[in-house]
Amino acid sequence: MNLRSSWVAETGQTREDTRLTQTGVTTLTNPVQVRSGVLPGSYEGLHRLAGFWTYGSSAMTATVSEGRAVIQGEISQGVYPVTLPTSETITFAPGDAQYGRIDLLVVKVYDNLYDSSNRNEVKIEIIQGIPGQTPQAPAVPPRSLPLYEVTVPAGVSAGNGGIPWNSALKDLRTPVVSLGGILPVEGPVLPGAYPGQYQDAGGALQRWDGGAWVSYPSVLGGIVPNSASTTPASYTGQYRDSADGRLQRWNGSVWVPVVPGPYFVDNGDYGDTTSTTYTPTLQARATNPLALSFVAPPSKAIVVSFGCRMKSTSPDHYAFMALKLTQGSTVVNDLDDEYATLAASKHLISASTTRRLSGLTPGATYTLTAYFRVVADTPALKAGFDNTFIKVDPLP
Structure with missing residues (x-):
């Protein structure tokens, strides 16, 4: 029988059983799996997403800040919760003599049950890219959470200035929240998992209607505010405050002034x-x-x-x-x-x-x-x- 449970059997509960039955910090993608990502939050509430924030701390070394995350495995493997309680430093290899490359910074889960690694641990690792005229980031390994792409120019090393950190880091982190929580959008906007799910998209509260994210004023039948005037219309007869301050109505094809003229x-x-x-x-x-x-x-x-x-x-x-x-x-x-x-x-x-x-x-x-x-x-x-x-x- 494939049905799994936690804390029912007197003996024999596996790590897999525990991961598959977790219902805590998860943003669903389907009835069984969740989205891999970083828990939001920051000191003094100043930022939406501070966990695993990374910055250059020396020529070839970066510091990864503390944080918590979840990493979804294959559908039968469950979700791996991970925590970095204190910051950690990592060192990048010198640049290729001729070409630049793009390295991938990840949180990687080693699980001997699936990867035959003889390891059962989680690590922050650098997946080194292949140098080239137009370098590409390497693929994300299984059971890994991508944090950043790091561009390593040709010839850089600790002795000649190192990686230009202000321009080298591309943030790949995405947030996740507990079931039913309002998701703060950072990075790509992903589809919802169920009608009625909410997200905060850059100041506009949105609801998943089963096919698209709909701004909250639209759901209420209220007037879409000027700050969200680029949001697509949801129905004929919807009103919005346009970017130039005029009240407009969606006629089914285009936004038209409620009172045209003069x-x-x-x-x-x-x-x-x-x-x-x-x-x-x-x-x-x-x-x-x-x-x-x-x-x-x-x-x-x-x-x-x-x-x-x-x-x-x-x-x-x-x-x-x-x-x-x-x-x-x-x-x-x-x-x-x-x-x-x-x-x-x-x-x-x-x-x-x-x-x-x-x-x-x-x-x-x-x-x-x-x-x-x-x-x-x-x-x-x-x-x-x-x-x-x-x-x-x-x-x-």
Whole structure:
């Protein structure tokens, strides 16, 4: 029978039985195995992961700080708990004469039952890499916990300066916590073991939903904070505070502003027209027409303001500015004198109009285009326009 237990049989409990039935400091990867890693914590709570921290202490020697860890063997071997109660120094071999190499610093378990080493102990060891033009780190041996990759340049030794420790160390440590504990993420982000597992990912609390790590505000239905604005959306209708401080909503494909706009366009060039029918083109103006596109809000309604400084060459005739609303090639709201901005003056005067447009399709893009004309009975009369503008405010 393969079922194992601890502290049941009067005799015959093996080391393997004990390791397989431990339920203490473990972060699960499946129903039987756990993640190999270092227990988090530091003196005075200053750092997330201080165990087995390594630093250069002389030219070719490094110091490995005290710490606790677990190392998972094969599925039938169980997990090995290890402790380094005081720091330990290790010495690296001199560099190759021609090429650099990458050594691997590990905590290695020797278990004669599986490796025929005639040893039953745990050691901090250096797995020396092979020198080369593009050196690679050696493979991690069985029942070993990788701590650091150490780059050893060509020719270095104790007599010529040694290993450049500030740039040579690549931290490979990953943390583990007790079953149900919140895992502080250091190093690679690994998949969860069960829905409902939590981790602290750089200040954002996340929950494993069975397929991905989901930020905690998303699980609650709350607003994802600015500090986690790069977190992927979880569902249509989710809200977030974007990096530029605007509230956004996930529409199923992209993040869009909750309240789009406001939208604005203007033209400061003076232009005029002799046309008695509406035209989008003003003579002497470099850019025509004046047009503004906008996205209709969920309320289906907007407030439109438009105007300019305007005049006619006769105080008895009127200058008109009106707007046409289109969606693609479809005219939604045509030109209408009743809603135009108008003035009759030989001198430029400021005039504007504000109106509400409703019944729009939420999320659809519309365009407002300015048109101009003069009411005249003499062809020589003109209407002049300057500082023209269109502004759209979506209604909530």
